[in-house]
Structures are given as structure tokens and as C-alpha cells.
Amino acid sequence: MKNRVEVHDLSAWFDEQQVLFDINVAIEDKCVTAIIGPSGCGKSTFIRCVNRMHETVPGARMSGRVLLDQDDIYAPVVDPVAIRKRIGMVFQRPNPFPTMSIFDNVAAGLKLNGFRRNAELQEIVQRSLEQAALWDQVKDRLGEAGASLSGGQQQRLCIARALAVEPEILLMDEPCSALDPAATQRVEDLLVELQNDYAIVIVTHNMQQAARVSKYTGFFLNGSLIEFDDTSRIFTIPRDKRTEDYITGRFG
Amino acid sequence: MNTYDRRQLVSRVMLGLCVVCVVVVIAPLLLIIGYLIYQGISSINPALFTQMPKPVGETGGGMANAIAGSLLLLGLASCFGVVVGVMTGIYLAEFGDNRFGFFVRFFSETLNSTPSIVIGIFAYTIIVVPTRHFSALAGAFALGVIMVPIIARTTEDMIRLVPTSLREASLALGVNKWRTIFRVVLRTASPGILTGIMLALARAAGETAPLLFTAFGSRFWTLSVNEPISSLPVQIYTYAISPYEDWHRQAWAGALVLIGIVVLMGLAARFLAAKSSLVRGARRR
Numbered sequence: 001m002k003n004r005v006e007v008h009d010l011s012a013w014f015d016e017q018q019v020l021f022d023i024n025v026a027i028e029d030k031c032v033t034a035i036i037g038p039s040g041c042g043k044s045t046f047i048r049c050v051n052r053m054h055e056t057v058p059g060a061r062m063s064g065r066v067l068l069d070q071d072d073i074y075a076p077v078v079d080p081v082a083i084r085k086r087i088g089m090v091f092q093r094p095n096p097f098p099t100m101s102i103f104d105n106v107a108a109g110l111k112l113n114g115f116r117r118n119a120e121l122q123e124i125v126q127r128s129l130e131q132a133a134l135w136d137q138v139k140d141r142l143g144e145a146g147a148s149l150s151g152g153q154q155q156r157l158c159i160a161r162a163l164a165v166e167p168e169i170l171l172m173d174e175p176c177s178a179l180d181p182a183a184t185q186r187v188e189d190l191l192v193e194l195q196n197d198y199a200i201v202i203v204t205h206n207m208q209q210a211a212r213v214s215k216y217t218g219f220f221l222n223g224s225l226i227e228f229d230d231t232s233r234i235f236t237i238p239r240d241k242r243t244e245d246y247i248t249g250r251f252g
Numbered sequence: 253m254n255t256y257d258r259r260q261l262v263s264r265v266m267l268g269l270c271v272v273c274v275v276v277v278i279a280p281l282l283l284i285i286g287y288l289i290y291q292g293i294s295s296i297n298p299a300l301f302t303q304m305p306k307p308v309g310e311t312g313g314g315m316a317n318a319i320a321g322s323l324l325l326l327g328l329a330s331c332f333g334v335v336v337g338v339m340t341g342i343y344l345a346e347f348g349d350n351r352f353g354f355f356v357r358f359f360s361e362t363l364n365s366t367p368s369i370v371i372g373i374f375a376y377t378i379i380v381v382p383t384r385h386f387s388a389l390a391g392a393f394a395l396g397v398i399m400v401p402i403i404a405r406t407t408e409d410m411i412r413l414v415p416t417s418l419r420e421a422s423l424a425l426g427v428n429k430w431r432t433i434f435r436v437v438l439r440t441a442s443p444g445i446l447t448g449i450m451l452a453l454a455r456a457a458g459e460t461a462p463l464l465f466t467a468f469g470s471r472f473w474t475l476s477v478n479e480p481i482s483s484l485p486v487q488i489y490t491y492a493i494s495p496y497e498d499w500h501r502q503a504w505a506g507a508l509v510l511i512g513i514v515v516l517m518g519l520a521a522r523f524l525a526a527k528s529s530l531v532r533g534a535r536r537r
Binding site: 051053056058081082083084085086088089091093095096097098099108109112113158161162165 | 349415417418419420421422423424425426427428431432435436439440442
């Protein structure tokens, strides 16, 4: 299996505070990679460096290289906007656009960038909602407000919105932390489906979730990547004492 | 008296104080509107809206030119005030966390508290003097300058209220910063910004001082931006200080029309905001 993303010596700061220290990792295509670790360990900052969202925060900066298909996405000629089209992101809290209908939410990435071909939009919206396992529930009320859906539906709407721009890689920042178990289950089922087409990186607080859905797992602690391996190895025979302490619930 | 009873008593007293304060706040407004209606309603007739002022000594006539003039002045003032105000607000909210932003904010607040007659003198100096005549343009410019800081302030506040998560959602979809600001942030903030624009318009609609030596006033029908033009506040002022009973009567009616226009604009803005926003639909659930 080939690597879609390679991260070399990635460090990141908020103002003077360093939050990531020399991260080296590779993300494989067509599988789920989970990032686990206690709160404040830099998991979110790490994935936000991968689609250049980190730099949108005032005072944030980074060093190191992030390669997408061997091209450095931090090269001076690269437009971060183009990178974000190729690397989609789903956030911790469902954040549908409150002024837009369900349809417009899904179509937002295309419409906001001036895409106007209506028939095609219809198809893309339907396909994305189907991929996000939401189509059957909303197909009769696409004109209603996106915010009128339940929390779990909103998160799947956000996943559909991310899929509609046809990214190559999907980053998910604790996508289930605001959802109940039933909604979490649906999103996890979705991940199993989506990994056939995408490289997926999911940040999670929930170790069982990492164990259930991912092929690889990375363990972050205090801004460093402590261990990265097959998920089955991390959860059965971790090499590092700190990983073992974390997954057995001794801290965090 | 036990603790529970004492708490109940304190609660009632505080609630009573709140009610009294509410009455103190709304009573003047109700009194003003009530007195205006009492004095002016009898003179509200079709002639007021359709006829021109009659020469001194003749009774009757209307304020058609002043009503049209006020609307023209407000329209022109909005062209200037809304564009500059909203853009300034966007700048302050999105890029203004620096020394320059601090100064812009400070100057804007100072401008907001500048007496309107000073703004009138300003418009007089830079438009009336060079062109050598009073004009609707000069009046509209003065009103626009009055509107700018109010709109800039509300726009900045409303944009800052838009959650970061919405900007991030848009940016993460590969939408660039300008499109994110204009089509996501501004749209989400638009009901609040519209309210700010209405406040500014209401303030400008009632301004008399800056119009006295810019738009000046006119007893003729005109919609030309290059000529002196009549406006409701100036007309009301002229009629109210006149010695004629009939003009006093028309001044009251004019004041009622002016307040009516302001209230109508406010209602229209609310209606448009509610219609253009799906947020309400979401809240109902």
C-alpha cells in the first residue's frame, strides 16, 4: 500500500509555546489511521498542520515538511486553499452553516467557489449524502435548514459537505465526541465504508473507537508522537511504557 | 420570618424594581408617539403626501417635496454610509487586531460622538464651498458620514459574534478567505448588520443640523442631486418656528410622518432579515 501523506520533522507553535515536537509519520492510502492521546497533547494541531488549517489561527506557525504524494504542501508556490480542497476536514462539533439549507450545506464547498451547473450539483449532493448515509432521512426536506437536523445527522451532513468537494484525504477531528452512542455507531460504520475510497485520519479520545475502526494507530503525548504501529500491536503489545499506561487507563 | 419568605420578598422587590425601570425606559417613547399622534393625526391627509407647500398666507398644501427629499437624501447617504461602514467593520473584525485597527476604532468612536452640526460644517467645507451651491449631494454626504461609525461598529461586533467554527468549516472546504468572509461570515451576521444599518438610517433620518447648510431646503419639487433639496426635519424646523398656525399643524403632521418612516424601515428590515435567514426555522424545533 502506498503512502499518501508523509510528515517529516513537523514542529508547531502557538506564539512562543511549542505544541508539536519533530513528528515523523506516514499516512497510508485506503485505510483509517487513528490518532489517540490525552487532551492537549497536540492531536488536533497535528491534523490541522496536514491541511494547512493550523496557520489560520493568529500567532500559529510550524516547521518541517508535509508531503502529499511526495509534493511538499508547505512549498512557497503552493496555495493553501488548493490543499484544503484535496484534504477535507470534519470537526469535533457539527458546524453546518446556519443560514443554509441542507442542500446548500452539502453544495457549499462547490457553490462558494462559483460552481453553478445545477444538474451536476444535484447529483453531487445526492451522492455525497448517500455516502454519508443521510440521503434517505433528508431527501424529502433538502430545503430545510441544516441546523434543523439532530446532532448526529448534522455531523453526517458535515461529512457529506466534506465529501462533496471530492477530497483525496479525509481528516476527522474527534468527529464523534459530541454524539451519542447510536450516532457514533453510524459514523463508525461510515468510516468502514469510506476507507475503500479515501485515506482517513481520525483523532479520537475514545480508545475503543480507535481499536474498532483503524488499521494504524499513533499515540501522542505532550506534543510528541510516542508510538506509531498497527492498531492491533498498539493495543496488545505496545513497545513504549507510556503507551501501555495510557491504553490501560493509568492516566489521561 | 424564615429564610424562604425573606428570599421570596427580596425576589418580589427586585422584580418590582425591574418593572419600574422598564416603564421609565419606554414611557418617554410612548408619550412622544402618543403626543405626536394627538397633535398630528388630524393633519394627516392625502394633500400632505401629494401637494407642494403653499405660499405664505395660503392655508393647505403639503410636504411632498420634503418627503421625497428626505427619502432621496437617505438613499444617497446609504450608498456612501453602508458601503464604507460595512467595509470598515469587516476590516476591524477580520484584520483590525493591530495598532492601526486600534486607531481606526478610536477615530470611528470619536466621529460617532462628534456633534452633527460639525459634520455639517465639514460637508459644507468640502462640497458646498468648492461647488459654490447647496446641494442634495452635500446633505447626503453629511448624513452618510454620520452613518458610517454606527454601521462600522455594529458590523464589527456582529462579525465577531460569528463562531470561528463556521469560518473554519468554510476554509477547510477550500474556500478562500475573501469568499469565506463575504459569503459565509457576512451572511451569517447579516440580520445584526441590517439592524445596525436601520439604526444608522433612523439616526440620519432625524438629523436637522447638518442639513441646514448643505441640502439647505427648497420650496420646489426637485430630485436633482445638484440642487438644494427639501427634507422633513428641516421642513419641520422651518414650519415649527414660523408664526403661522397652519404651518405648526403641518409641522406636527410632518413629525408623525418622519417617525412613521423610521418605524416602517425598522419593520421592513426585521421582516427581510427573518425571511433571508433560515436560523429561525432551526430555532423553532
